[in-house]
Every structure is written in structure tokens, then in C-alpha cells.
Amino acid sequence: MRVFNKQKIGFIGGGAMCEALVTGLFRTGLVAPSQIYISDVSEQRREQLEQKLGVNTTADNCAVTGAADIVIISVKPHVATVVLKEIAAVARPEQIFISIAAGVTISQIESCLAGPIPVIRVMPNTPCLVGEGASAVSAGRYAGEDSVKAAMAIFNAAGKAVEVPESLLDCVTGLSGSGPAYMYLILESLADGAVRLGLPANIAGELAAQTMLGAAKMVLETKEHPAKLKNMVTTPGGTTAAGLFALEEGALRSVLMKAVAGATRRSREMSG
Numbered sequence: 696m697r698v699f700n701k702q703k704i705g706f707i708g709g710g711a712m713c714e715a716l717v718t719g720l721f722r723t724g725l726v727a728p729s730q731i732y733i734s735d736v737s738e739q740r741r742e743q744l745e746q747k748l749g750v751n752t753t754a755d756n757c758a759v760t761g762a763a764d765i766v767i768i769s770v771k772p773h774v775a776t777v778v779l780k781e782i783a784a785v786a787r788p789e790q791i792f793i794s795i796a797a798g799v800t801i802s803q804i805e806s807c808l809a810g811p812i813p814v815i816r817v818m819p820n821t822p823c824l825v826g827e828g829a830s831a832v833s834a835g836r837y838a839g840e841d842s843v844k845a846a847m848a849i850f851n852a853a854g855k856a857v858e859v860p861e862s863l864l865d866c867v868t869g870l871s872g873s874g875p876a877y878m879y880l881i882l883e884s885l886a887d888g889a890v891r892l893g894l895p896a897n898i899a900g901e902l903a904a905q906t907m908l909g910a911a912k913m914v915l916e917t918k919e920h921p922a923k924l925k926n927m928v929t930t931p932g933g934t935t936a937a938g939l940f941a942l943e944e945g946a947l948r949s950v951l952m953k954a955v956a957g958a959t960r961r962s963r964e965m966s967g
């Protein structure tokens with residue numbers, strides 16, 4: 696089903712995130728390639744996107760903004776306000792502007808666009824590149840339910856999306872934005888632990904990653920609290936109980952809670 700019917704979706708900045716989102720939109724059949732317009736400064740990148748995805752490309756950010764119903768700002772944060780000021784003159788209140796630029800606030804975006812323009816700010820994460828992203832969506836003061844729905848559909852196509860007030864986006868950054876790095880560290884450590892005891896590194900890495908994927912799927916699909924799932928696999932006096940005791944001794948829970956707090960604090964510092 697083409698949720699976006701004949702609507703055109705424009706991307707300003709045709710980098711990794713743009714490609715991940717477009718791939719998600721195609722995979723879920725939400726839009727056809729002819730509905731996608733991408734502007735990028737690099738001619739080589741534009742050619743690559745045309746060949747790989749069959750989308751329309753240009754070097755002209757205003758042309759994409761003029762053509763699109765939904766405009767996604769997918770340039771690096773330090774370029775975002777420059778680009779927003781550049782396209783402001785062609786922005787229209789019937790469009791939706793979605794920004795994924797980390798740390799650029801809704802009020803900064805609204806003031807660049809200078810009008811009653813619907814703005815949605817999103818914090819996605821890198822697993823969007825493999826269709827398993829975790830994204831949080833926040834609405835600006837001119838963005839209605841339809842704008843939120845459109846953004847949720849786009850980011851659900853690249854994983855899972857939730858809606859939160861903008862005041863919680865720094866916390867989202869500390870959890871799911873930075874979270875993949877925490878998971879890589881945990882995976883690496885578990886695998887190293889098994890290698891130390893004799894398991895070949897490639898097998899240890901695969902088992903650790905599949906275990907994390909499986910556990911995450913158990914939580915998402917059963918919708919049970921992780922503590923209940925943990926208790927289900929912990930036999931009194933057994934192996935898992937021994938492993939969990941070592942994790943408690945090492946204060947794993949408080950370390951991870953501090954990681955989320957530290958990253959959240961840093962996100963606040965960087966956008967404030």
C-alpha cells in the first residue's frame with residue numbers, strides 16, 4: 696500500500712541516513728522511486744543514488760524543497776541551519792519539514808523557516824541502516840497529527856519509532872542514539888570472555904550477537920518485563936545465577952544507568 700499516495704518526499708543531503716530511510720520506504724512499499732527527490736552537493740553521490748535507488752536528484756536544495764510535500768533535512772548538524780535559511784523562501788505551510796540533525800532544536804528550525812511551518816524533529820540511530828533503527832519523533836508547534844503520522848510512518852519503515860516531547864530527546868540520545876555503541880562494547884566483552892575460555896573468536900562473536908538479537912526480540916515480541924524473562928531462565932543455584940551474580944558484583948546496572956545519564960548530559964551541553 697502506498698501510504699504516501701502521490702506525495703513527494705524530498706531529502707536535503709543524500710548521505711548514509713537518507714539512503715537508509717529511502718531504502719526503508721521502498722522495502723515497505725510506502726513510496727515509489729519517482730516520489731523521492733534528493734539534493735546533495737556531490738555530483739558523484741547524486742549519480743550513485745540515481746543508479747542505486749532510481750530516485751530524482753539535483754544539486755539545488757530549493758528545487759527539492761519546492762517540489763516536495765515532505766522535506767527531510769538530512770545534512771550534518773553544522774550545515775543544517777545554513778541549509779534551512781537557504782530553503783526558507785520556498786517553504787510553504789502545507790508542507791512538513793522533518794529534521795534529523797542531532798542537537799538542532801525545533802525552535803531553531805522554526806525560526807530559520809520563519810513562518811507557521813510544520814516541523815518535526817527526529818532522533819534516529821545507526822541501525823536504521825539495516826532497517827532496525829530506534830527513532831523518537833517530536834512535533835513542533837505548527838505540526839498537527841497528520842505531520843506526526845507521516846514522520847512515524849517514515850521512521851517505522853526503518854525500524855521502530857516512538858513519539859516523545861522534545862524535552863526528552865536528549866534522554867533518547869543517551870539511550871538509543873548512543874546505545875548501539877554500548878551494545879557493541881557489551882557484545883565484544885561477552886565474546887572476549889568466551890575466547891579467553893577457548894571458544895574461537897568468530898564463533899564467539901556470532902553467538903554473542905545472536906544472543907543479543909534474540910533477547911531483544913523476546914522483549915519486543917512477548918512484551919514481558921525483562922526482569923520476568925530473566926527470572927524464567929535463571930534456575931536457582933544454576934549457571935545463569937552464577938553469571939548474574941558476577942554482573943551484580945561488577946555493578947553492571949549502575950554502570951549502564953550512568954552511561955545513559957552521561958550521554959544525556961553531554962547531549963544537553965552540546966545543544967544548549
Ligand SMILES: NC(=O)c1ccc[n+]([C@@H]2O[C@H](COP(=O)([O-])OP(=O)(O)OC[C@H]3O[C@@H](n4cnc5c(N)ncnc54)[C@H](OP(=O)(O)O)[C@@H]3O)[C@@H](O)[C@H]2O)c1
Nearest residue numbers: 708709710711712735736769770771772796797819820821
Ligand atoms: N548516521 C546516524 O546514525 C545518525 C543518527 C542520528 C542522527 N543523525 C543525523 O543525520 C544527519 C545526517 O547524517 P548522515 O550520517 O546521513 O550524514 P552524511 O552521510 O554526511 O550525509 C550528509 C550529506 O549531505 C551532503 N551535504 C553537505 N552539505 C550540503 C548542502 N549544503 N546541501 C546539500 N547536501 C549537503 C553531504 O555531502 P558531503 O559529504 O560531500 O559534505 C552528505 O552527502 C546528521 O545531521 C546527523 O546528526 C545521524
